[in-house]
Amino acid sequence: MSTATMDASGHATDTDSTMDSFSYDDKIVRMFVTATILWGFVATLVGLIVAVILVYPWMTAGAPWIAFGRLRPLHTNAAIFAFAGNAIFAAIYYSTQRLCKARMWSDFLSHVHFWGWQAIIVAAAITLPLGFTQSKEYAELEWPIDIAIAVVWLFVFGGNFLMTLINRRERHMYVALWFYIATIVTVALLHVFNNLVLPFGLLESYSVYAGVQDAFMQWWYGHNAVAFFLTTPFLGLMYYFLPKAADRPVFSYKLSIIHFWSLVFIYIWAGPHHLHYTSLPEWASTLGMLFSLMLWMPSWGGMINGLLTLRGAWHKVAADPILKFFVVGVTFYGMATFEGPLLSIKSVNALSHYTDWTIAHVHSGALGWNGFMTFGMIYWLLPRIFQTKMWSDRMVSLHFWTSTLGILLYIIPIYAAGLMQGLMWREIDPETGALANPDFIETIQSIVPLWQLRILGGLLYVGGVVMLAINAVMTWTTRPATYEVPVITARRLSKTYQDDTPATTTELADAPVLELGKKMDIFAKMNWHRKWERLPVKFTILTTAAVLVATLFELVPTFLIRSNVPTIATVEPYTPLELAGREIYISEGCYNCHSQQIRPMVAETKRYGEYSKPGEFIYDRPFQWGSRRIGLDLAREGGRQSSFWHWTHFEDPASVSEGSVMPEYSHLLEADLRFSGIPALVNTAHQLGAPYDEELTNAEEMAYKQAERVAAEIVSQGGPANVQEKKAIALIAYLQRLGTDYFRTEDDEAAADAGEEVDAETAEAAEEIAMSN
Amino acid sequence: MSSSTTSGSGQPELTSHDYDGIQEFDNPLPGWWKWMFVATIVFSVFYALYFHIGAPGRSIAEQYDAELAANTRLQFAVIGDLTADEATINKYIHEESWLKVGKVVFQANCISCHGRDGEGKVGPNLTDEAFKNIRNLEDIARVLNKGAGKGAMPAWESRLHPNEIVLVSAYVASLRGQNLPGKAAEGTAIDPWPEYVAPPKSDVEEQPTEG
Numbered sequence: 001m002s003t004a005t006m007d008a009s010g011h012a013t014d015t016d017s018t019m020d021s022f023s024y025d026d027k028i029v030r031m032f033v034t035a036t037i038l039w040g041f042v043a044t045l046v047g048l049i050v051a052v053i054l055v056y057p058w059m060t061a062g063a064p065w066i067a068f069g070r071l072r073p074l075h076t077n078a079a080i081f082a083f084a085g086n087a088i089f090a091a092i093y094y095s096t097q098r099l100c101k102a103r104m105w106s107d108f109l110s111h112v113h114f115w116g117w118q119a120i121i122v123a124a125a126i127t128l129p130l131g132f133t134q135s136k137e138y139a140e141l142e143w144p145i146d147i148a149i150a151v152v153w154l155f156v157f158g159g160n161f162l163m164t165l166i167n168r169r170e171r172h173m174y175v176a177l178w179f180y181i182a183t184i185v186t187v188a189l190l191h192v193f194n195n196l197v198l199p200f201g202l203l204e205s206y207s208v209y210a211g212v213q214d215a216f217m218q219w220w221y222g223h224n225a226v227a228f229f230l231t232t233p234f235l236g237l238m239y240y241f242l243p244k245a246a247d248r249p250v251f252s253y254k255l256s257i258i259h260f261w262s263l264v265f266i267y268i269w270a271g272p273h274h275l276h277y278t279s280l281p282e283w284a285s286t287l288g289m290l291f292s293l294m295l296w297m298p299s300w301g302g303m304i305n306g307l308l309t310l311r312g313a314w315h316k317v318a319a320d321p322i323l324k325f326f327v328v329g330v331t332f333y334g335m336a337t338f339e340g341p342l343l344s345i346k347s348v349n350a351l352s353h354y355t356d357w358t359i360a361h362v363h364s365g366a367l368g369w370n371g372f373m374t375f376g377m378i379y380w381l382l383p384r385i386f387q388t389k390m391w392s393d394r395m396v397s398l399h400f401w402t403s404t405l406g407i408l409l410y411i412i413p414i415y416a417a418g419l420m421q422g423l424m425w426r427e428i429d430p431e432t433g434a435l436a437n438p439d440f441i442e443t444i445q446s447i448v449p450l451w452q453l454r455i456l457g458g459l460l461y462v463g464g465v466v467m468l469a470i471n472a473v474m475t476w477t478t479r480p481a482t483y484e485v486p487v488i489t490a491r492r493l494s495k496t497y498q499d500d501t502p503a504t505t506t507e508l509a510d511a512p513v514l515e516l517g518k519k520m521d522i523f524a525k526m527n528w529h530r531k532w533e534r535l536p537v538k539f540t541i542l543t544t545a546a547v548l549v550a551t552l553f554e555l556v557p558t559f560l561i562r563s564n565v566p567t568i569a570t571v572e573p574y575t576p577l578e579l580a581g582r583e584i585y586i587s588e589g590c591y592n593c594h595s596q597q598i599r600p601m602v603a604e605t606k607r608y609g610e611y612s613k614p615g616e617f618i619y620d621r622p623f624q625w626g627s628r629r630i631g632l633d634l635a636r637e638g639g640r641q642s643s644f645w646h647w648t649h650f651e652d653p654a655s656v657s658e659g660s661v662m663p664e665y666s667h668l669l670e671a672d673l674r675f676s677g678i679p680a681l682v683n684t685a686h687q688l689g690a691p692y693d694e695e696l697t698n699a700e701e702m703a704y705k706q707a708e709r710v711a712a713e714i715v716s717q718g719g720p721a722n723v724q725e726k727k728a729i730a731l732i733a734y735l736q737r738l739g740t741d742y743f744r745t746e747d748d749e750a751a752a753d754a755g756e757e758v759d760a761e762t763a764e765a766a767e768e769i770a771m772s773n
Numbered sequence: 774m775s776s777s778t779t780s781g782s783g784q785p786e787l788t789s790h791d792y793d794g795i796q797e798f799d800n801p802l803p804g805w806w807k808w809m810f811v812a813t814i815v816f817s818v819f820y821a822l823y824f825h826i827g828a829p830g831r832s833i834a835e836q837y838d839a840e841l842a843a844n845t846r847l848q849f850a851v852i853g854d855l856t857a858d859e860a861t862i863n864k865y866i867h868e869e870s871w872l873k874v875g876k877v878v879f880q881a882n883c884i885s886c887h888g889r890d891g892e893g894k895v896g897p898n899l900t901d902e903a904f905k906n907i908r909n910l911e912d913i914a915r916v917l918n919k920g921a922g923k924g925a926m927p928a929w930e931s932r933l934h935p936n937e938i939v940l941v942s943a944y945v946a947s948l949r950g951q952n953l954p955g956k957a958a959e960g961t962a963i964d965p966w967p968e969y970v971a972p973p974k975s976d977v978e979e980q981p982t983e984g
Contacts, residue, residue: 098793174792240795249796253788258802262810282833283825290817297810304803432874433848438881439889600837602844607881609932611837636932642925645886645895656894657885717925718895743931 020169020492023485024097028110030385032090033378035118037472039082040374041465042125046075048458054630055451057663065129067663069589073140074128079366080138080229082121087374088233089117089157092180094381095240096161099177100168101490109160116152120145131587132203136218136622138225139194142203146195154188165536169490171497172533175256178543179236181536182264185544186228189551194221200684201677204583208688211617212279212565215625216272216558220551223271230365232263234333234373235302241377242326243309246316251308257529259301264543266295268550273344276353277599278625279614281564285346287554292344299337306330321396325376328404332368336361351426354595354629356447357418360411367407367461375399375468382475387483391474395467403464409457413450421447426603435606440632441659448661497534501527568615570744573690574737577703577710579681580673581734584727585624588665595626596635596738609636609739616742619690631662636739643710644717646732668728675725678703706733845934848874855939857914863969865943875944878937882929883945891948892955896926900951905960910967913942 050071053059060066093110097103104110123145127133133140141149161184165177194217197205209217243250250256272280272288307330310317317323339361343352352358383390390396424443427436437443506521532539558564574582585591598604600611612635617623641649645656651669653662682699686692695702704724710733711724723729785798824831830839852871855861865871880889886896897905906921907913917938920928929938946966 095793101793170792172790172792174790174795240793243795244793249787249798251798252800252802253790253797254800255802255806256797277833286821286824290820294810294813294817296813297806301806304806308800428844429877432870432877433844434874434877435881438877438879439884440881600833602837602840605841639924639927640882640932641885641927642895642922644925648895649885658889713924716923 018492019489021487021489022103023487025093025104025107025110026385026483026485028104028107028114029090029094029381031114032086032093033381033385033472035114036083036086036090036374036378037465037469039078039086039121040371041462041469043075043078043083044458044462044465046071046078048455048462050075051451051455051458053663054661055448055455057661060663062664062666064131064588064665064667067588067665069592070129070131070133072592073133073137073589074125076138077124077128077140078121080225081124084230084234084366084370084374085117085121087370087377088183088229088237089113090381091237091240091377092161092233094385095176095236096164096180099170099174099240100164101170101488102164102168105160105163105167109156113152113156113160116148116156120148120152123148127203131589133586133589134195134197134205134207134622135586135589135591135624136194136207136214137222137627139191139218139221143195143197143199143205144202146191146197150188150192153184153191158184158188162536162540168536169493171493172530173536173539174239175250175253175260176236176239177536178256178260178533178539179232179239181540182260182543182547183228183233183236185540186224186232186264186268186547189544189547190221190224190228194218198684198688200680206684206688207622209621210688211620211623212281212614213559214621214623215275215278215280215617216284216555218623219274220268220271220555223274224268226362226365227263227267227270230370231267231299231333234370235263237373237377238302238306238326238330241373241380242306242330245320245322245326245376245380246310246313248309248311248313251305251311254526255301255305257526259298259305261546262298263295263301265546265550266291266298268547269554270295270344272554273349274627275625276344276346276349277601278597279565279612279617281558281561281614284554284558289344289346289349292341296338296341299340300334303330303334303337306333321393321400322376322379324400325372325379328400329369329372329376332364332372332407336365336369339364350599350601351422352418353599354627355418355422355425356414356450356628357422358628360414360418363414364407364411367403367410371403371407371461375403375464378468378472382472386476386479388475388478388480391471391478395471399464399467399471402460402467406457406460406462406464409460410454411457413453413457417447417450420450425607426601428603435603438607440607441657444630444661445659499531501530565614565618567618568613568742571616571618571741573619573685573692574734575702575706576678576682576695576699577706577730578734578737579685580675580678580703581730581732582624583681584668584731585734586622588668590634591624591626593626593628593630593662595629595633597625598633598635604633608633610742612739613742616739619685621685621688631660634735634738638736638738638740642717643713643732643736644719646735647714647719647723647728650728650731665728668731669723669726671727672725673707673727673730675700675703675707703730710736849934849936852936855936857911857918857935857939857942859910859967861939862910862914862942862946863967865940866947866966867969867971868943871940872944872947875937875940875942878933878941879944882932883941888955890953890955891945891951892953894956896956897959898953898956899945899948900953900955901958902950902952902962903958903960904963907960908963910942910946913945914938917942 049066050068053066053068053071057068060068064070093104120141124141127142127145128140132142134142139146161180165173165181196208198208199205207214239250239256269291270288272284273292274288276285276289278285307327310323310327313323317327342348343357343361379390379396421443424437424446428434429436504522504525504527506518506525508518508521532542596612598608598611605611616635647669649656649662650665652664652666653660679699682692682695686696707724707729710729711722714723714729714732715721785800788797788799790797829835855865865875879887879891883891883896886894887899888894891899893899906916906926916926917933918928918930920926933941949966
């Protein structure tokens with residue numbers, strides 16, 4: 001245990017300082033560890049369920065709240081914010097107290113943090129299946145929950161953490177703390193700015209950004225959620241728990257410094273690599289790619305520092321399953337952070353984007369790095385926080401091997417699936433110049449067996465989490481009647497600090513080199529960083545500055561340069577009914593399987609039509625470009641199918657598209673649309689800049705009229721009568737609009753105006769037919 | 774790995790740091806790590822300059838245009854621009870290699886309504902003898918271009934190349950008469966497609982072989 005004598009050693013003139021006695025709060029660590037295990041089980045189980053219903057969509061029997069489009073966000077949110085989130089908190093609460101030689105500043109705030117976060121998770125688990133979503137990946141939660149996250153994260157957790165740093169009794173901050181600081185600051189920033197919305201209901205809102213800019217903000221957020229929620233805090237975790245478990249010094253202090261700052265500064269630029277070949281301006285895409293390449297070594301700095309810390313301790317790894325978890329975890333980190341830059345190269349991304357390759361990539365990161373680092377930490381913590389022996393060491397070993405096999409059985413088939421489908425999509429018959437695989441569903445059917453294999457891998461991984469849960473509960477049962485609370489004594493930090501470290505010297509001092517050379521040599525020894533480590537507030541400000549400067553370099557031009565989004569004269573706002581249909585599209589989570597962004601590639605435009613232009617999305621709040629094509633791209637879906645076809649397709653997709661994995665949406669054919677809710681949509685869109693006129697006063701009636709026209713079309717095409725009030729009609733109206741403005745000419749507009757009356761007649765005629773039937 | 778600062782015992786030097794028992798070695802940055810990092814930065818500068826200096830043909834849009842032009846040449850250089858008249862469509866019904874191209878267009882765009890083999894689903898069965906909007910071969914191309922049945926059949930004019938319209942028309946025409954079990958016959962029976970007289974063997978160069 002750390003003692004006062006250790007503290008007094010070295011450099012100090014702490015004559016005025018006094019000894020403090022205190023204890024660490026391990027109860028909060030026990031709570032977060034318990035929550036981690038519980039949510040880890042939920043997150044992986046929901047993952048398993050979505051993997052199953054993806055292959056067997058009939059299993060959901062058309063129930064909307066368990067359809068793939070609604071459950072997949074629940075899975076990702078649970079994995080990131082519930083499982084990884086609670087793991088981070090457990091790690092931070094345990095290690096920060098010890099690294100600072102201080103109890104958390106406020107036990108009350110610790111508990112508010114714990115219960116607040118769990119309440120947020122529960123709110124997510126309720127609202128997402130009900131279809132309340134912002135539809136931005138990993139930022140799906142609606143605005144009231146977002147506000148709760150911001151408050152709990154920044155003020156409760158962040159405040160408590162920073163105050164603990166300020167009240168620490170260890171003069172210098174260890175590298176783990178640097179990573180925690182970067183995590184707290186950046187996640188708050190990302191979360192707040194990506195989730196700026198204008199609400200039009202308790203759980204409904206429009207993004208303040210539209211189209212290209214919304215996409216940019218979302219992937220600035222999305223990529224850095226990976227960076228600052230799933231990477232930096234886990235690096236902090238690694239820097240504390242790995243040397244502890246291995247009982248070895250960390251490989252290189254200098255490497256810690258350089259890889260920390262370069263990681264923090266470079267990561268934040270890399271977001272646009274999620275949007276290669278899309279309507280995002282090309283310069284932004286290039287920046288995203290190049291900064292991802294530059295990120296390779298800073299990321300590997302963490303891996304090297306982790307793995308080389310085990311130098312001379314490999315015999316321990318062979319015997320200790322905890323170290324095995326860490327070694328495999330860090331290795332997966334190295335693999336994923338090599339693959340990340342690789343996937344960010346435009347030509348590689350051209351193949352991988354929209355395929356399962358991305359899914360395999362994130363799972364090698366999430367299951368391998370986040371999962372295994374968490375499991376290693378929990379197994380190291382359990383005997384310490386429950387003050388007893390591990391119930392079964394053999395089960396820990398079994399968990400390790402089961403999960404390792406599970407990961408491999410998950411990622412190998414999914415890598416293969418991604419590569420296969422990507423190659424099938426782009427293949428052009430060299431003789432005829434036509435698509436080699438024109439039928440999209442064939443490309444899906446060819447990877448379904450690989451999806452089935454993944455279920456097995458997922459099953460093994462969930463099995464591992466169950467073993468962890470059993471082992472944790474059994475260990476808990478052997479805890480002492482009352483926990484021992486060791487009293488720690490440490491010297492309080494003096495107000496003034498006299499740095500006794502001798503001035504850094506250089507071997508070049510007497511050499512015949514320029515003064516600048518000598519200065520650089522001294523700088524390269526990095527003793528200047530030591531001073532920063534004594535100043536938590538300054539350190540936090542510097543980290544914030546690094547992140548902010550990088551962000552602004554990209555963000556400001558994206559928003560200010562008008563040529564990024566050239567205006568297209570024929571692009572007009574959605575009609576009131578189409579807006580309502582769009583809300584259904586978002587609520588059902590269609591974006592989880594359908595992209596709306598055709599890339600400028602011949603194989604793609606042959607399949608889907610003219611590639612997407614930035615000006616087509618100026619009324620899209622939020623954007624719906626998607627990231628994975630489990631189904632076809634819908635950017636030019638308007639007019640591609642008859643309205644009756646859509647109706648039939650929602651009723652039973654497989655009946656028109658044999659082999660389709662889309663679940664049925666017959667509930668949309670039965671439920672009535674709430675027309676009275678439409679004016680709120682129109683008004684909010686108008687406030688955000690959509691030029692509406694008659695729509696502002698007459699939205700409901702206009703929507704109803706358009707619904708009657710669509711319904712009449714369906715009747716005339718052989719469909720059922722009297723369906724104008726159904727939700728599906730609004731959704732069909734939206735789908736029939738997609739991508740059509742780009743081809744509209746002035747003549748069309750005149751024709752459309754004239755056509756409305758004819759359409760009205762058709763509607764009347766259809767009604768007559770319906771009645772006579 | 775680069776040389777690490779080692780003390781006499783061959784062990785790297787420790788810093789004086791100690792945090793809750795965790796110590797740190799004072800190892801220098803691994804040389805390969807440092808130089809790889811520098812290399813990625815240097816590469817990035819050159820990459821950005823190359824693609825964004827404004828030289829023609831390097832932007833994504835320009836690359837796409839070139840790729841599309843090459844593909845169009847590969848597909849249609851031999852046959853030139855086709856007009857969707859009866860004679861042309863009839864000709865391609867009997868050019869098997871071109872019929873294959875029409876089939877690909879059909880598979881990419883038409884099977885969701887007309888079925889994989891044209892047996893009909895929401896849209897009519899194309900393999901029987903009854904037709905709703907078609908009296909002759911030219912009508913097929915017209916319906917493809919403009920649509921029919923108030924949007925029941927979408928218009929494909931703005932989505933497909935005019936040659937693709939001809940070729941898919943030929944493919945659809947070729948399906949007639951198979952009478953596959955599928956959607957029941959709709960519309961009325963029409964005259965058979967006109968006789969086709971193969972031209973003398975002089976047009977072998979029209980085979981879509983080399984690009």
